[in-house]
Amino acid sequence: MELDRxxxxxxxxxxxxxxxxxxxxxxxxxxxxxxxxxxxADTLVALAEVLYPSSVSNVGEFVREYSLxxxxxxxxxxxxxxxxxxxxxxxxxxxxxxxxxxxxxxERGEILRHMTVDTADPDPxxxxxxxxxYYLVNELLYAFYTTPTGAGLVGLENPPGHPGGTRSYRRxxxx
Amino acid sequence: xxxxxxxxxSGRVDACVVGAGPAGALVxxxxxxxxxxxxxxxxxxxxxxxxxxxxxxxxxxxxxxxxVWDMGGERDAYSATGAREYPLNAARVKGVGGSTLxxxxxxxxxxxxxxxxxxxxxxxxxWPLSYDDLRPYYAAAEEELSVAGASDxxxxxxxxxxxxxxxxxxxxxxxxxxEACEELGIATHSVPNARNxxxxxxxxxxxxxxxxxxxxxxxxxxDATRHVARAEADGARVVDRAPVQRLVHDDAGDRxxxxxxxxxDGTEHRQEAREFVVAAGGVETPRLLxxxxxxxxxxxxxxxxxxxxxxxxxxxxxxxxxxxxxxTRQKHVGFNTTESHQFYDRSDGARGAIKLEFLNYxxxxxxxxxxxxxxxxxxxxxxxxxAYGNRIxxxxxxxxxxxxxxxxxxxxxxxxxxxxxxxxVVWSLDRRTRATIERANEIQRSILEEMGTDVDWTVGxxxxxxxxxxxxxxxxxxxxxxxxxxxxxxxxxxxxxSVVGSSAFVTGxxxxxxxxIAALALKASDHVAERL
Ligand SMILES: Cc1cc2nc3c(=O)[nH]c(=O)nc-3n(C[C@H](O)[C@H](O)[C@H](O)COP(=O)(O)OP(=O)(O)OC[C@H]3O[C@@H](n4cnc5c(N)ncnc54)[C@H](O)[C@@H]3O)c2cc1C
Ligand code: SF4
Numbered sequence: 001m002e003l004d005r006x007x008x009x010x011x012x013x014x015x016x017x018x019x020x021x022x023x024x025x026x027x028x029x030x031x032x033x034x035x036x037x038x039x040x041a042d043t044l045v046a047l048a049e050v051l052y053p054s055s056v057s058n059v060g061e062f063v064r065e066y067s068l069x070x071x072x073x074x075x076x077x078x079x080x081x082x083x084x085x086x087x088x089x090x091x092x093x094x095x096x097x098x099x100x101x102x103x104x105x106x107e108r109g110e111i112l113r114h115m116t117v118d119t120a121d122p123d124p125x126x127x128x129x130x131x132x133x134y135y136l137v138n139e140l141l142y143a144f145y146t147t148p149t150g151a152g153l154v155g156l157e158n159p160p161g162h163p164g165g166t167r168s169y170r171r172x173x174x175x
Numbered sequence: 176x177x178x179x180x181x182x183x184x185s186g187r188v189d190a191c192v193v194g195a196g197p198a199g200a201l202v203x204x205x206x207x208x209x210x211x212x213x214x215x216x217x218x219x220x221x222x223x224x225x226x227x228x229x230x231x232x233x234x235x236x237x238x239x240x241x242x243v244w245d246m247g248g249e250r251d252a253y254s255a256t257g258a259r260e261y262p263l264n265a266a267r268v269k270g271v272g273g274s275t276l277x278x279x280x281x282x283x284x285x286x287x288x289x290x291x292x293x294x295x296x297x298x299x300x301x302w303p304l305s306y307d308d309l310r311p312y313y314a315a316a317e318e319e320l321s322v323a324g325a326s327d328x329x330x331x332x333x334x335x336x337x338x339x340x341x342x343x344x345x346x347x348x349x350x351x352x353x354e355a356c357e358e359l360g361i362a363t364h365s366v367p368n369a370r371n372x373x374x375x376x377x378x379x380x381x382x383x384x385x386x387x388x389x390x391x392x393x394x395x396x397x398d399a400t401r402h403v404a405r406a407e408a409d410g411a412r413v414v415d416r417a418p419v420q421r422l423v424h425d426d427a428g429d430r431x432x433x434x435x436x437x438x439x440d441g442t443e444h445r446q447e448a449r450e451f452v453v454a455a456g457g458v459e460t461p462r463l464l465x466x467x468x469x470x471x472x473x474x475x476x477x478x479x480x481x482x483x484x485x486x487x488x489x490x491x492x493x494x495x496x497x498x499x500x501x502x503t504r505q506k507h508v509g510f511n512t513t514e515s516h517q518f519y520d521r522s523d524g525a526r527g528a529i530k531l532e533f534l535n536y537x538x539x540x541x542x543x544x545x546x547x548x549x550x551x552x553x554x555x556x557x558x559x560x561x562a563y564g565n566r567i568x569x570x571x572x573x574x575x576x577x578x579x580x581x582x583x584x585x586x587x588x589x590x591x592x593x594x595x596x597x598x599x600v601v602w603s604l605d606r607r608t609r610a611t612i613e614r615a616n617e618i619q620r621s622i623l624e625e626m627g628t629d630v631d632w633t634v635g636x637x638x639x640x641x642x643x644x645x646x647x648x649x650x651x652x653x654x655x656x657x658x659x660x661x662x663x664x665x666x667x668x669x670x671x672x673s674v675v676g677s678s679a680f681v682t683g684x685x686x687x688x689x690x691x692i693a694a695l696a697l698k699a700s701d702h703v704a705e706r707l
Binding site for chain 1: 231232235236237238239343344345346347350372380381382383384385386392393501502504505506507508509512535540541542544545546548549550551552553555556559560563564
């Protein structure tokens with residue numbers, strides 16, 4: 001299962017980062033974006049490898065482009081991501097000498113459970129594990145499962161948030 | 176001036192419209208196109224269409240607690256002191272476009288029987304209008320809302336012309352229902368949708384975002400910003416963030432002279448006009464009339480009947496759902512394509528109308544499961560596979576007959592951001608409504624069981640909720656002692672004050688109200704124009 005360019009654009013559209021105009025009242029502000037650091041991008045990829053099903057390839061490319069594009073449209077998001085990555089690394093540093101992104105895959109999953117990110121409520125203004133859930137984990141899950149590739153894994157090729165036209169709803173499972 | 180926007184009043188205009196939802200926007204567009212000078216005042220902001228994708232994300236992604244359309248806070252404070260809770264701020268939007276920004280967009284005509292329940296069945300009250308009186312306005316309203324529909328509904332009242340746009344074809348899941356319904360002798364048919372099945376001058380065709388309720392990022396779903404744009408193109412002035420605080424009248428108490436409104440900088444202004452149209456929705460309309468009490472009208476404006484705010488009525492949701500042992504293909508689009516009105520007309524007064532809806536969006540979407548899950552990776556995928564794929568559900572609307580004790584009144588113990596008493600929604604369910612919900616559940620269950628569904632949820636009389644259709648609070652009639660507005664939508668008490676919206680409904684049937692609201696808005700516009 002490959003994530004392609006279409007999924008990337010879809011993911012961007014679904015999060016509003018693809019739209020051009022500013023929005024004053026919504027959280028996703030289209031202010032001037034900053035760059036996402038290589039380390040933040042590496043961390044998102046490392047997380048996505050744990051969060052996405054193992055059958056998915058091209059995860060790195062998808063996440064890198066997705067995060068970079070999205071941040072270009074949203075400085076607040078960039079700050080939230082960077083801050084959440086910092087919290088995650090800080091937690092990891094209590095046990096390991098390397099940042100989260102450099103942990104073996106198995107340990108990456110264990111850390112999330114150990115930090116109870118798996119049961120945390122997503123909250124952009126909450127405590128560390130809640131911000132990690134919001135800015136990192138749910139960001140990645142949202143992007144993936146609002147694309148035809150992600151949702152398509154469970155038989156929904158036009159998930160909510162994806163402008164996939166008005167034909168798929170009429171098709172049966174075998175057509 | 177506030178942030179570059181001029182919110183000072185215009186000189187005395189022909190018509191001042193309070194509220195820029197579909198009711199107010201249609202009146203404004205009609206009057207402006209006829210050459211009248213119109214000012215529209217709306218309590219809420221103008222929302223930037225470019226923000227709609229971001230609002231969609233607010234809706235789809237948990238964590239961001241901002242409401243999708245910014246409802247809430249002191250501006251929108253309310254009480255709900257009836258036997259049933261009423262979640263008012265989930266049930267409306269304040270801003271240019273009104274609640275249609277959030278709505279689902281199903282639009283059907285009331286049935287002929289709806290207008291004469293007392294004379295046919297001895298329940299409730301007849302409308303002072305018949306279906307035939309409204310029929311040309313219904314046709315015009317369907318044009319205005321670019322309704323996509325078909326003439327395949329054997330239960331629908333007579334119509335003269337096809338819908339302006341072709342109906343959305345049935346879904347795959349509709350085909351699963353169709354077989355079972357045929358077996359049970361239940362006729363199914365298309366759903367009229369205020370949603371572009373084809374592109375029009377005002378919006379592209381539906382592209383299947385699937386988030387119609389609460390926001391359509393593409394603009395394919397009708398919302399009243401279309402008529403606001405038309406009104407403005409014809410010279411109307413639409414002032415946002417200008418909540419009307421009260422209406423004031425002349426010494427004799429015959430005519431409204433001005434709408435007093437507040438602006439964000441805290442100043443109050445007076446907009447004068449020859450005609451006034453209040454179209455602030457079924458809760459804020461009666462509230463504004465009650466807030467406009469004076470020495471001459473100590474019980475509130477246009478309230479000599481004492482019925483302003485009385486007979487608050489909503490539709491009830493009834494539904495049954497479960498899982499099938501085959502894929503059901505839900506969640507591709509956010510609207511329905513098949514209904515049945517077979518159980519709509521009542522054979523006696525023992526129950527109200529029932530409208531059955533076959534849902535295209537049963538159960539959670541993959542992203543809903545993922546963003547709330549406690550598992551990741553392949554385990555998460557397995558969890559989503561368990562939750563998505565086989566869900567199926569039948570919903571429906573159930574009628575509630577109007578009762579005077581259900582009402583919108585002022586709560587003197589609480590005030591809003593402007594120091595005005597908040598609305599208190601007093602709402603409850605009666606025995607007959609419960610019985611109708613039970614009957615709806617029975618039919619719904621029989622269909623699902625015929626399909627072999629493993630039924631695992633029911634929304635019945637105990638856990639039902641309102642459909643967010645606020646009706647009845649300024650009811651229409653010919654007798655000034657028994658009603659607030661005349662069949663022209665003009666109030667009995669004041670010669671230049673009209674009230675447009677579902678508050679004028681005498682009874683509400685079980686059809687979503689907005690096509691009827693639009694028809695009444697067009698009718699009211701004719702009568703206002705006659706007086707101007
Ligand atoms: C979730 C949801 C789903 C719905 N689905 C459907 C559907 O499928 N089909 C259907 O027919 N209907 C549906 N409805 C109902 C539909 O949205 C309403 O019937 C319709 O919008 C009412 O139109 P209106 O113009 O009377 O009021 P509104 O659309 O509510 O507009 C009233 C306007 O008045 C303004 N206002 C209020 N007080 C003041 C004041 N004091 N001064 C100035 N302005 C004021 C408000 O800001 C608002 O913009 C739905 C509603 C909701 C909430
Ligand atoms: S499915 Fe709904 S939200 Fe999506 S484009 Fe169509 S009308 Fe709009």
